[in-house]
Amino acid sequence: MSDNLNLIQVKDVTKKYRLGSNEVEVLHGINLEVKDGEFVSVMGQSGSGKTTLMNIIGMLDRPTDGSILIKGIDITKKSQKELVEFRRRTVGFVFQQFHLIPSLTAYENVELPLVFAGDKDKSVVLSALERVGLAHRMDHKPVELSGGEQQRVAIARAVVMKPKIRILFKLSENLLLSIR
Ligand SMILES: Nc1ncnc2c1ncn2[C@@H]1O[C@H](COP(=O)(O)OP(=O)(O)O)[C@@H](O)[C@H]1O
Ligand SMILES: [Mg+2]
Structure with a gap:
């Protein structure tokens, strides 16, 4: 299926937090596709990384690795300034x-x-x-x-x-x- 039909594509996303000399991997390679008009709920234990993932998809945070495509555009390649403008018109929280x-x-x-x-x-x-x-x-x-x-x-x-x-x-x- 063509990539263009997807509103959101999450590809091999990882997220590591650094706490002093400790590194904690919270997301271990997430793949997810959401089409325009689809309603998706994310469930999981407290501390499993739901908020981390939603913040990354919502462009409030960046992944350590992997890419996020919104309407086919790779937002991980955007500057902070471009991201703010894009987020304002694309995401509601x-x-x-x-x-x-x-x-x-x-x-x-x-x-x-x-x-x-x-x-x-x-x-x-x-x-x-x-x-x-x-x-x-x-x-x-x-x-x-x-x-x-x-x-x-x-x-x-x-x-x-x-x-x-x-x-x-x-x-x-x-x-x-x-x-x-
Ligand atoms: N800014 C941060 N620095 C370090 N660790 C964090 C940070 N934010 C979240 N974590 C850790 O990442 C894990 C996932 O957190 P979170 O995404 O908020 O989980 P959930 O929303 O599923 O309850 C937790 O273990 C949490 O302690
Ligand atoms: Mg949460």
Whole structure:
């Protein structure tokens, strides 16, 4: 099958962490392909390397060896600067602890990726908030929202740029639908 049909290709990826003089290999040669529109979950024991792998696929970290192709482009060959720009338009994250900015309202948190990309658009932000059922809470700061509402703001922020790749850490089942 042609490589072009794959959105994500992970080829022989290893990751070693150096702790002083100790080297710990966490990923021992991962191969994985994900097609556009596919939904994949990664399961494994705590400490087995799930977060490490997701951070590498999401371009927050680099592998020690091997390559990652996104839409056929080898991201391991990109400079840090190119990677930031590419990641901004390609990946949305919902982190385990949400990582909302406490001083910003729900609206401003969701708007942030657009601000960084230099294309603010009020209707895009509002429709992302509407999709997760939170338009009526858009002027609230994270502390004024419930845990579930905070998670929905994080989801709206992750999808506002319409990224092809959406990476969710420990998402509760009842919220899976709103990310698609
Ligand atoms: N920055 C780091 N430096 C050294 N070791 C790390 C680092 N990050 C993770 N590890 C180690 O790598 C292993 C995998 O971690 P992680 O990917 O977070 O696992 P999981 O998400 O599956 O619980 C763990 O043993 C952890 O201690
Ligand atoms: Mg983890």
